Amino acid sequence: MHLDHSHPGPAAVGADAARPDGTRRALRIGLGGPVGSGKTATVAALCRTLRDQLSLAVVTNDIYTREDAAFLLRNAVLPPERIQAVETGACPHTAIRDDISANLEAVEDLEDAVGPLDLILVESGGDNLTATFSKGLVDAQIFIIDVAGGDDIPRKGGPGVTTSDLLVINKTDLAPYVGSDLGRMARDAAQQRGELPVLFTSLTSGEGVGPVADWVRGQLVSWAA
Numbered sequence: 001m002h003l004d005h006s007h008p009g010p011a012a013v014g015a016d017a018a019r020p021d022g023t024r025r026a027l028r029i030g031l032g033g034p035v036g037s038g039k040t041a042t043v044a045a046l047c048r049t050l051r052d053q054l055s056l057a058v059v060t061n062d063i064y065t066r067e068d069a070a071f072l073l074r075n076a077v078l079p080p081e082r083i084q085a086v087e088t089g090a091c092p093h094t095a096i097r098d099d100i101s102a103n104l105e106a107v108e109d110l111e112d113a114v115g116p117l118d119l120i121l122v123e124s125g126g127d128n129l130t131a132t133f134s135k136g137l138v139d140a141q142i143f144i145i146d147v148a149g150g151d152d153i154p155r156k157g158g159p160g161v162t163t164s165d166l167l168v169i170n171k172t173d174l175a176p177y178v179g180s181d182l183g184r185m186a187r188d189a190a191q192q193r194g195e196l197p198v199l200f201t202s203l204t205s206g207e208g209v210g211p212v213a214d215w216v217r218g219q220l221v222s223w224a225a
Helices: 039-050 067-074 092-098 101-114 159-163 172-178 182-193 210-224
Strands: 027-032 056-062 083-087 119-123 140-146 166-170 198-200
Touching: 027 039, 027 092, 027 210, 039 056, 039 067, 039 119, 039 140, 039 210, 056 067, 056 092, 056 101, 067 083, 083 101, 092 101, 101 119, 140 159, 159 182, 166 182, 166 210, 182 198, 198 210
Parallel strands: 027 119, 027 140, 056 083, 056 119, 140 166, 166 198
Antiparallel strands: none
């Protein structure tokens, strides 16, 4: 299930699109959302889907641990040298929006170590509906919520819901068990976001992360152009 809104391509780039040697750097896509919404599982699924077609890497953010990076490593979604962990030591927004230096260094280190890369996924630590990425860090933003958080979440809005380049409403398979109305969520999301796209996903279903991977491929086409 998805809302078929058009979208012009990657968000306006705040950082230089070229590396110091003049080559084009990787497209950077940030993934944010509340704790438990399925950010790390989505990153893992994207890596499995795209790793045979693209050269990609991942930067994860946790406040005091490297738990998300450890999850990706345990599941062998990418070689270890393609996964970097950032311990923010503070509110997750700080490292993705206010002081991006640690994440920016991790991104650039990955390109130096295993580049050239097509795509770098930057996963935020679990945050609230106000989480956004600095345009100096990422070129496009995915915000992930899940049906178990309540079907009123899209209506509540917040920058993550209303302004992200893609809103993903995850865990649709749980809707019958938690009393969430997917139709209501779709209508509320459309009202909040206008023409910005919304995708409904269940990583346990046959289609899984496929629609999100297709959106990422579209961003890459625009980036290359």
